[in-house]
Amino acid sequence: MYNFIYGMGYPGLGISAAAMFFFVILALWDAAWKAVGLWKSGTQRQLVWFIFIFIFNTAGILPIVYLLWFQKDKKLKSTNLKSKRRK
Numbered sequence: 001m002y003n004f005i006y007g008m009g010y011p012g013l014g015i016s017a018a019a020m021f022f023f024v025i026l027a028l029w030d031a032a033w034k035a036v037g038l039w040k041s042g043t044q045r046q047l048v049w050f051i052f053i054f055i056f057n058t059a060g061i062l063p064i065v066y067l068l069w070f071q072k073d074k075k076l077k078s079t080n081l082k083s084k085r086r087k
Contacts, residue, residue, distance in 0.1 A: 030060045037063025044072045 015023075034053060041049040049066050056062055 026059055033060035033063040037066050040071055
């Protein structure tokens with residue numbers, strides 16, 4: 001186990017196995033959040049957010065910011081429709 005974590009790792013790349021493991025986990029984290037962010041922004045027709053999430057790799061930060069604060073609120077939309085129908 002010592003050789004896996006602290007050993008030579010990937011000599012051609014100049015990084016250890018632990019660093020490679022960290023980068024793989026980071027890439028999976030980013031891909032998961034990016035997929036959710038792209039799907040939500042695409043279904044809600046928010047083209048600017050879709051383009052920014054698609055182009056910039058921010059380790060999942062940009063999609064999380066979008067999903068928490070800038071996503072269109074479906075509850076607000078449904079209450080507006082109900083109030084328009086009553087009039």
